[in-house]
Amino acid sequence: MNNDNSRSAQPTCTVRPTGHGRRRAARRTVAAAAALLLAALGTAPALAQQPAGAPAASSPYATDGRGTLLGITPVADLDRADVVRFLAQTGMDTGTVRHGLRGYRLTYRTVTPQGTPTTATGLLVLPKGGPHRLDLVSDTHGTMAHRDYAPSVGEDFGRIAPYLHASAGRAVAAPDYLGLGKGPGRHPYMDTRSAVTASVDMLRAARTAAGRLERPLTGDVYVSGFSQGGQVAMALGRALTDGADRHFRLRALAPVSGPYDIEHAETPALFDGGINDTSGVFYMAYYLTAQSRLHPIYQDPAEAFREPYAAVVDQLFDGEHTEEEIIPALPATVKELLTDDFYRRLQHPTGGLLAAARAQDGNCAWRPAVPVRLYSSSGDTDVVIANARHCAADLAARGTDAPVIDQKPADHTGTYLKSGPQIVRWFDTLAARR
Template sequence: MDTFASGHSRSVRRGGAALVALLLAGLVAAPVAQAGTHHVVRADRGDLLKVTPVADLSRAEVVAFLAKGKVGTGTVRYGVTAYRLTYRTVGTDGGSTTATGLFVLPKTSSSRALGLVSDTHGTMVHRDYAPSVGEDFGRLSPYLHAAAGKAVAAPDYLGLGKGPGVHPYMDTRSAVTASQDMLRASRAAAGRAGRVLTGDLYLTGFSQGGQVAMALAREPGAFRVRAVAPVSGPYELSREEIPALFDGRVNDTSGVFYTAYFLVAQNRLHPLYKNPAEAFRAPYADRVERLFDGRHGEEDVLGALPKSVKELLTPGFYERMRHPTGGLKEALEANDGVCDWKPRVPVRLYAARGDTDVPIGNARGCAADLASHGVRAPVMDQGRVSHRESAGKAAPKIARWFAR
């Protein structure tokens, strides 16, 4: 479920005559004023509040960036311009909030209308790893698809990037609403840049984002979904991902990270425990919740946790993970079933048999769910490669498929 990004770059590429022209043309919007002091007037979901330029890369710079990230460059045709969008969305409680995301445009010589790729990212624990802020792994796929000729909307999700609060990790519902509203904001941002979107939508996402992509395909809003190609998503939490924590298919390091993150985040939404000591052994119970405040990187988190899930959890909660009941079962079921429906468009499920973060059984289970509705969705096995490598191998293939 994780990108395990190596850290975000603090250098942001800005400038260029074209970018200045866009700024002068009014692409960058001023923040919307707050409502009156006595009540809050909820704006429409997806309202675009602010556009901030974050990158301007030539074709050669895109090629170099992707090559450094070990992503194939055969589909690169254009340079890209990227922006951070701040927009209105809804929180886990249904109330009004804001979120951010990365919007990328190809630097084409024509003003032709563009299809839009929704590219949803994998697990990120530090808010600055999110695509609109960190110029690292989270931008590889968005830049790739934009350089192939499509606009790209890459939401940060709630509580990551520049959005308020903490990230509700693996809460599919809020990830979908944030992604829907990012699409609406992207349409407005394209208009401000003098570009038009066709209304055609192509859905992809990696790891956590693969699960989000499958769920978003069912609720795309006003866009017309043309194809769905998620990569290494944890579609089957109850039937595959959780059992894989205990039978050796998920490596210990990733298992500890995912388990701790999931339990802390989901406890804010479902009654998993009243006190961390009910779920986590000492001394981890005293530190685990603050590790997932959006300000700690993966290295910080892993350095403060034990080496295995059995060392992390109390004996009682360890058994509860193996046989979920109550709030834990409720949390898992709330995030399962993203493949249990009938898409009307082509679906390809990219995965890797060498993945020890999100085992390929997740994709096979998703394919089986889709088949039960009469939909054939091939599992595109990327081979004996790691979780992160599966994304690098799959992305150029997906870009070619979307182009067709």
């Protein structure tokens, strides 16, 4: 085990723009870049992946060594002023920053979507100061294509929420998910079930690591996440409530801009103007290539994608290409990306396409025993606010009042930048009532 705490990495504290803003900037790159990348990808090797027919685990929460800590690597050491500067670059309210922090990349055991053993990485952040025994925030990040943008590797947007919560005095466990960070294989994008198993196992690894770093955890967990991670946060809250690990007690849920209803909210928004074209193309290409490895959506990319995209789209999302490289290599609209037949199928999904959506949906159809707030924005054209409204309706039908907090007119990234400090203050209020 690498547990060399005497050497801490000093971060650069620069935050790259992300989400909608970064995708719009990338679209402005010259058209020649697309042609060059398409040519280069013609011979790019595919990464190894687990076979679709591999046996599933008997229980999604069975331990079997899952969550075993394999390594601790220091990756950040910031004083309070450093944290303020890092967060202030985004325009975020820094009034909740009380402490400096130390960050560690954890390597741990988990399982693939098929239930076979693998490893994953994640970021553990501990405050400098605060109580000796720490409450824990689980923060699940949004969509990222390049593995090095994951929280444990890149000092980037993926660290904003972990740094925000840790500087307020809580430990933070931020999983990279499978296939991102230093984990092997391809990222099963939008596979909520495997994101939850990786998140539960990250909590276990964080508990062990925090103890070794002499900042033991109380067992109380506050769950939040953004975008893709908002969906994961809801599902993780349900898993903890269902007894995923007896060491952790769910205290609150505060997801931001999650795609909770792919079938009835997010996918229809591709066709009614609710989602901007650049984001729609990027998300759909990523979603289809990843989900086709888990569900019978297509056997050959040419069944779904037009040429020349069919020849390269899977390799674009191999975890080694950035959004700035991917977006110029894709067309301007979803209609230009997909074949006519598949475009019609997407509007009225059946078969594997419908099964993929329904495998991710339904994570609001339960009754949390803790306070829930759903943060979103009617100005968001990446994940439309209808997702949060449908989630709130599902929760209300089962007896849970979960207000939808509309951060209008914020865009997708802006929704988190506005919501994050509000969530910290809400968690503070809830913790003070215990």
